Amino acid sequence: MGIKLSTEGRSWDELKTAMMHLRRDDVDWRHGRHGAYVWYVSEDLERVAREAYGMFMAENGLGPRAFPSLRQMEEEVVGITLSLLQGEDGAGQMTSGGTESVFLAAKAARDWARAQRPEITNPEVVAPFSAHPAINKAAHYLGLRVIRVPTGPDFRADVQAMSRAITPNTIMLYGSAPAYSLGVIDPIAEIGELAEKRGHWFHVDACVGGILGPFVRRLGYPVPIFDFSLPGVSSISADHHKSGYTAKGASTVLFRNSDLQKYSRYEFDDWPTGLYSNLTFTGTRPGGAIAAAWAVMNFLGEKGYLKIAETVMRARQRFEEGLTKISGFHVWGHPDLWAIAFGAEGYDILEVWKTMVARGWFLSPVRRPPGIHLMVTAVHELAIDECIAELKDAVARVREGQVTGSTAEARY
Numbered sequence: 001m002g003i004k005l006s007t008e009g010r011s012w013d014e015l016k017t018a019m020m021h022l023r024r025d026d027v028d029w030r031h032g033r034h035g036a037y038v039w040y041v042s043e044d045l046e047r048v049a050r051e052a053y054g055m056f057m058a059e060n061g062l063g064p065r066a067f068p069s070l071r072q073m074e075e076e077v078v079g080i081t082l083s084l085l086q087g088e089d090g091a092g093q094m095t096s097g098g099t100e101s102v103f104l105a106a107k108a109a110r111d112w113a114r115a116q117r118p119e120i121t122n123p124e125v126v127a128p129f130s131a132h133p134a135i136n137k138a139a140h141y142l143g144l145r146v147i148r149v150p151t152g153p154d155f156r157a158d159v160q161a162m163s164r165a166i167t168p169n170t171i172m173l174y175g176s177a178p179a180y181s182l183g184v185i186d187p188i189a190e191i192g193e194l195a196e197k198r199g200h201w202f203h204v205d206a207c208v209g210g211i212l213g214p215f216v217r218r219l220g221y222p223v224p225i226f227d228f229s230l231p232g233v234s235s236i237s238a239d240h241h242k243s244g245y246t247a248k249g250a251s252t253v254l255f256r257n258s259d260l261q262k263y264s265r266y267e268f269d270d271w272p273t274g275l276y277s278n279l280t281f282t283g284t285r286p287g288g289a290i291a292a293a294w295a296v297m298n299f300l301g302e303k304g305y306l307k308i309a310e311t312v313m314r315a316r317q318r319f320e321e322g323l324t325k326i327s328g329f330h331v332w333g334h335p336d337l338w339a340i341a342f343g344a345e346g347y348d349i350l351e352v353w354k355t356m357v358a359r360g361w362f363l364s365p366v367r368r369p370p371g372i373h374l375m376v377t378a379v380h381e382l383a384i385d386e387c388i389a390e391l392k393d394a395v396a397r398v399r400e401g402q403v404t405g406s407t408a409e410a411r412y
Contacts, residue, residue, distance in 0.1 A: 131174050185336045
């Protein structure tokens with residue numbers, strides 16, 4: 001690439017100016033012009049996360065004996081999350097994000113199956129078509145095979161189809177709360193019953209909904225149960241840097257009990273230093289992410305999260321109401337929380353998406369069924385009216401053939 005390190009170095013003022021310039025084309029997430037990636041409430045909360053992160057920026061979560069502060073904060077974050085998900089007798093650990101949490105759940109399921117059913121040499125995971133690619137990514141590294149089955153007409157996991165897909169090699173079932181693309185929660189209770197009956201590990205991917213979902217339910221919304229109160233659930237992944245509104249690099253993988261958690265551990269001792277043992281895939285773990293998660297959760301408390309839940313659900317309702325006023329638009333399925341996807345009849349919804357992206361709205365496309373996806377967060381409440389107005393105009397331009405010609409594509 002021909003890029004070399006500067007000889008003398010550069011001043012921070014110069015670098016800061018350069019970085020501000022570099023971000024000039026980044027999505028304007030502070031004003032809700034994004035559909036994913038950033039979860040933002042206010043400058044006050046961001047300051048808490050930023051300062052807490054900075055306080056422990058140099059510390060490493062890999063060394064809990066060296067940094068008992070991080071160990072205590074991680075234990076408290078995990079404990080709070082377990083209590084939110086009815087797992088008081090459970091165990092868990094913080095991870096770098098949802099992908100690592102799903103990976104560790106799959107790794108634990110694989111090693112559990114090796115111990116419980118050693119006759120299985122080609123282990124399989126049964127998941128609905130709507131499952132996040134993280135499970136296939138994990139399977140790729142772990143030597144598993146994922147069997148995806150079609151969802152039902154409501155876009156939720158078809159439990160009967162999953163049951164028919166089970167083979168003698170099946171070790172794990174997978175469900176989402178909610179599924180990322182369309183925002184619907186799979187019938188977790190029914191999948192749990194199936195897993196318990198057939199003796200399979202059952203992982204609930206609650207990366208999107210695991211932290212704030214229980215608070216939405218407490219407000220009276222009909223959010224289906226997806227936690228450890230359901231006997232068939234073996235593990236749950238929940239991202240704090242999503243609906244927990246903490247700094248990036250913070251998720252949890254939770255297990256029904258410590259007996260199941262132990263299968264997520266990796267150990268090795270055939271090297272000079274001796275036993276290397278930890279419960280995560282990564283080695284070094286940024287202490288800042290752990291500290292920021294602890295600080296944000298304690299700063300918000302129950303009242304803070306209830307307020308965010310109320311704001312988010314109110315914003316989603318306003319957004320849905322606005323969509324119904326745009327000719328041809330319809331919401332795909334019946335979203336349970338704040339993730340929502342909408343399609344259109346009579347014109348190409350993905351051309352509408354391209355037009356919105358060209359105007360600085362970083363929304364996400366859905367390919368099957370064709371649609372546009374938005375992960376509604378607290379900051380979106382202030383952007384709903386503007387977004388709806390822009391969507392109306394984008395639709396008019398697409399119908400008139402005045403499309404932008406943008407070739408924008410989403411990459412995850």
